[in-house]
Amino acid sequence: MGLRESKKLAAWRAIRTAALELFEERGFEAVSVEEIAAAANVSPRTFFNYFASKEAVVFDQDPEQREHWRALMADRPADEPLWDSLTAILVGFNQLLGDRIPLQRRLKDRSPALAQSSWEVVGEQFLADLREWTTSRTPEGDPMPAALKLNVALAAQNTAYQTWGPDEPFDGYLERLKCCLRQAGAGTASTPSSASNS
Amino acid sequence: MGLRESKKLAAWRAIRTAALELFEERGFEAVSVEEIAAAANVSPRTFFNYFASKEAVVFDQDPEQREHWRALMADRPADEPLWDSLTAILVGFNQLLGDRIPLQRRLKDRSPALAQSSWEVVGEQFLADLREWTTSRTPEGDPMPAALKLNVALAAQNTAYQTWGPDEPFDGYLERLKCCLRQAGAGTASTPSSASNS
DNA sequence: CAGAATTTTGCAGCGCCTGCAAACATGCAG
DNA sequence: CTGCATGTTTGCAGGCGCTGCAAAATTCTG
CATH class of the missing domain: 1.10.357.10 (Tetracycline Repressor, domain 2)
Known part of the structure; x- marks a missing residue:
């Protein structure tokens, strides 16, 4: 599969699981993209390389x-x-x-x-x-x-x-x-x- | 009807028609709320007293x-x-x-x-x-x-x-x-x- | 290991939207 | 008309989502 692809998938999943945990804990509005990125160990900017919007992380x-x-x-x-x-x-x-x-x-x-x-x-x-x-x-x-x-x-x-x-x-x-x-x-x-x- | 109510309705319509004209002319994304407000002779803040979002002005x-x-x-x-x-x-x-x-x-x-x-x-x-x-x-x-x-x-x-x-x-x-x-x-x-x- | 290709990141910035409190307009009673 | 209560507009300050851009870091290819 290649290191690149697998890392990409891993990052995608890291971001999503981090986000969903935070959302479930405190609600969608109360969590900022910045926090999600921090919890997933990526930069805020990278979040938007993977998801087109904050909502997308819930629906994609x-x-x-x-x-x-x-x-x-x-x-x-x-x-x-x-x-x-x-x-x-x-x-x-x-x-x-x-x-x-x-x-x-x-x-x-x-x-x-x-x-x-x-x-x-x-x-x-x-x-x-x-x-x-x-x-x-x-x-x-x-x-x-x-x-x-x-x-x-x-x-x-x-x-x-x-x-x-x-x-x-x-x-x-x-x-x-x-x-x-x-x-x-x-x-x-x-x-x-x-x-x-x- | 009362001056208050009629003025309110007038403002609502002024904002909407101004917005729709601008949208039709230059597209939805290319027009900012600030411009709409200016075209309707209200403050940008007032726009949001009438419409919950920029999209709402199209759908309400x-x-x-x-x-x-x-x-x-x-x-x-x-x-x-x-x-x-x-x-x-x-x-x-x-x-x-x-x-x-x-x-x-x-x-x-x-x-x-x-x-x-x-x-x-x-x-x-x-x-x-x-x-x-x-x-x-x-x-x-x-x-x-x-x-x-x-x-x-x-x-x-x-x-x-x-x-x-x-x-x-x-x-x-x-x-x-x-x-x-x-x-x-x-x-x-x-x-x-x-x-x-x- | 060098160079190409791709991904991550920081930075700067626009624009939507909100709360708050002061100015302002309107409706009403005296 | 005047003064007060009520409702509306405005400015200000600021958070946040999201984007473009170019530099740094990473992975791939030969």
């Missing part, structure tokens, strides 16, 4: 995880209905994140700044990849139906996330997610939708 | 408009299916905003900072009111189905917004919005959903 995913969710996407059979694929990918992704979701939720609940902070639920890179994957599945015609399904699936995820009490176990969230996806997908059924073809 | 709605969309909500008959109500409210709201949506879109397209900036499509106050209205329509049991419908409706709106080319006329956006709402609502039908109980 470990670079190694990217391979995992790309596999999730790649593994969907080409003839599977789009909605089923999206469901499988989202559930898989949320399982992949696991205990990071509750942590993130705890931080969000305590920090107005974080709560308002775009990032639908988790991951900016994941979302970009998912959008790309989705459009790659829409060979011809207007992309609206596919984009709609994607956004509806994300809406289901949001709903699960929002209605999930912070006390409930993580499994409860996953259950809820599946439930929301099922309900939201009722009409978006696998059929090409008799009225949608050009 | 005129206080008077609030009455209008509250009327939209109040006007929905109590026995109307939730989805139909949501559709009517969202379409009405988007009509209400009218040409402000294209403007906002233009700014977003030019400014990465704005694009990332949470605010699903438009309005923070509107979203809060709509959420409240929606939960007020969910008397008993878990609020998940209602919340889901709301989020799905917003997803439809997002889709219309995203897939709407900036060149297309505004009416094209409205058409698209209705179309997305119809498609997304296919399964969310008015029935209480036979499979929803635990």
